[in-house]
Amino acid sequence: MSVIHAPGVRESSALFRDISAEDEEQQPAEIESLCMNCYHNGLTRLLLTRVPFFKEIIVSSFTCDSCGWSNTEIQSAGRIQEQGVQYSLSVRNKQDVNREVIKTDYAKVQIPELDFEIPACSQKGALTTIEGIIERTIVGLQQEQSLRRAENESIAAKVDEFIIKLQRLKDGEDQFTFIIDDPSGNSFVENPFAPQKDEALLVTRYKRTPEQDVLLGLESSSASQKQEEKPMPTSEELRDEVLQFPTNCPECNVPAKTNMKLVQIPHFKEVIIMATNCDSCGHRTNEVKSGGAIEPLGTRITLHITDLSDLTRDVLKSETCGISVPELEFELGMGALGGKFTTLEGLLKDIKDLVVDKNPFTLGDSSSSDRREKLEDFGRKIDQILEGHLKAHFILDDPAGNSYLQNVYAPEEDPEMKVEKYERTFEQNEDLGLNDMKTEGYEEKA
Template sequence: MATQSAEPIYLNLNADDPDLGTTEIESICMNCYKTGITRLLLTKIPFYKEVVIMSFTCDDCGYQNNEIQSGAEIKEKGIKIKLTVNEEKDLNRRVCKSDYSSIRIDELDFEIPAKSQKGEITTVEGIIDRVINGLSQDQDRRKTEHPEAAEQISAFIAKLEELKELKKSFTLILDDISGDAYIENLCAPHADPKMHVTNYSRNKDQNHLLGIFDRDEIEDEKEDKEVQEQNENNEKLKPIPEGAWPLEELHGEVLQFQTNCPECKADCETNMKMTKIPHFKEVVIMATVCDRCGLKTNEVKSGGGIEEKGVKIEVKVTSREDFSRDVLKSEHCHLAIRELEVEVGPSALGGRFTTIEGILTAMKEQLSENSAIFRDSADKDSEERMEKFLEEFQRVLNGHREVTVVLDDPTGNSYVQALTDDGKPDTNLKIIHYHRSFEQNEELGLNDMKVEGYEDIENN
């Protein structure tokens, strides 16, 4: 975009600060190498996250450029979004793409590879227009020098124009290894039936492309030894020899280990305890409190592996007694409220051990945070729709409306407490075990996992 001046500039940007405004810095124009102005604005995209919008202008040569970058840390997983476009409003959906986003249209066998374009905020129609403009450049000269290639390009441009005119529906696939891609959900806060979102784990090459390396890849043996000695001095949790300390003895014991605060990166401690949920399995509960910034986090993980089958749990909330049911939601569990037509993905609430009331309250709090984004939005319909939805959600929490809470966990590690312990069926609780699909196994990394005969592969 533009090269900043040699003097380092440190910006403390906070999207919640109403007085933030636009920040201006002097930059070197990459066209004429004279000084221009780069304007930075930190803003929030509804139901997405904070982003930094940058705009550069050079008064000497008139060169202009704009770019968008993530205002948060790199996400743990990549994201793949499939959108079916068959209406005019689909063409007007807002799209946020980063430098690492690739775009594909299956019907035309056409793909824009990652790192070929800068990150930007645009629309579905804007993406097609940009491709058409790029292909149309130098067409006159191409018709003279390479008439066959020009004819093929013209035919392809005509196909792109047909997509804009919606003569037939098409599928737009946005794939981003950094997890920073976004397509507007026109049904928010409900799930969009035209859009399918998948989060996936990156491989080593994709991590390297993002500049993420494991410690053993960037540190030499001396540094590794120093880290090991420091860990021992800090009395970090040490591995337990197999058979030396049975897992049964861990129950009731609270273990501590050193970690870094996910917010301010200060040193803090995480408390870990293994416990058993009656009629279910062992789980590991972890809680972190940062004395520096006051951040409190808690997380629940299964004490075992992935189950042979996935589980879908439906619980009808008809009384205050149902609100008191214990709930274990794993980090891979999808959560939905059928009557409100709302669904949250596994990464939204993470893994937690709580109650029906607790998990519904957490959902409402997260949606309420997103609703604050609409205060400065010109989309009044979305604002009114969100306010009405939150009012209905509050009626559910007040016990004035019966709903069905659905937990869908492909790992089989989620649980809802039954209110009958005498062997009688719980009429408000329905549990379904199912075989995972190929796509679910792929997302969990099970399709490439080999648990038998791997010794032969290593020897070869």
């Protein structure tokens, strides 16, 4: 087996450290820069830090001794996710208006009922609520009203009518749909019923378009064209090779290495496994991509967990696969957790980590005691399953048919596992991008 090495990456200490008043090494970097008010030189201070239960941020502060002008700004330095995300919430009352929202710079906000949209990159990222986003819009519209009345009274009157409509939405008097679409995948809308599914909230993860990749700075249009012209290696060429390429650690953002290998899973199919190990903070992660096409039928796998040995079964969860545990009234939509090749025990621990330990809306001073108690109870039930004290049904539902749960009796049937094939719905085909594909009716022209 040969190993292909990419250019080396340097080892470094963590770029983003937890914010702390006692950390003497956490000092801002100072850069002399031009003041845009008086055009003399001022001083910019940059602090790279991590906010607990949120993400990495860059705090920048500029001061000018010549004119006294100052400016402070916060920018997200978080890792761009593999997929974009869209949250669609049916807002029905004042409680829904008070839901917390994490909105990044790249997120687009829409309210279809008012034909209202806040374009991407038009506002800075913020941790706020739906009410806060609407209030910020109202304040922005009211600032220019005196000028509009002087120039065009009819336009000012229409803006007044629109402000009244926004005010009714903010007060919870009218129902509406709140949509936040973020190609970076780093925006969130609170689910107050977690870990249970919120029937009013629809979460859709999607593959970014080339235009969205350019917006995020992931690649230029010319680089995208060159990449398309380069032929992809075949599976035979990749079968005995480990590809290695530089990346950044998702935990501390220090340069690291990712290994990629094509693997044949017995009684299933080929998959691509990617693993990242960080020498700086010790963080390890792995991700799985399907090496084959989307299957003609979806697959639903149900396992009755009756013994601790069931937790050692291998699990391949593709990025299109959803998870549910009826005994816990728990459902995890497709796209969450990404693709994974692990054991059932490891997947349950990842679910607990995602829902309980790293949930930004259920930790910290702003979370309610009832919500914390509900999440802690969910975590205890996960522990009971892991310890063998609670029997449960574990369900993998993959519309693409690319997920797998080990059958320890293979090639015979497993008495505790049920595998069902089903026809996908129109909505599932839409999520997989199949409805717009046309693969028949093409004729070769002479």
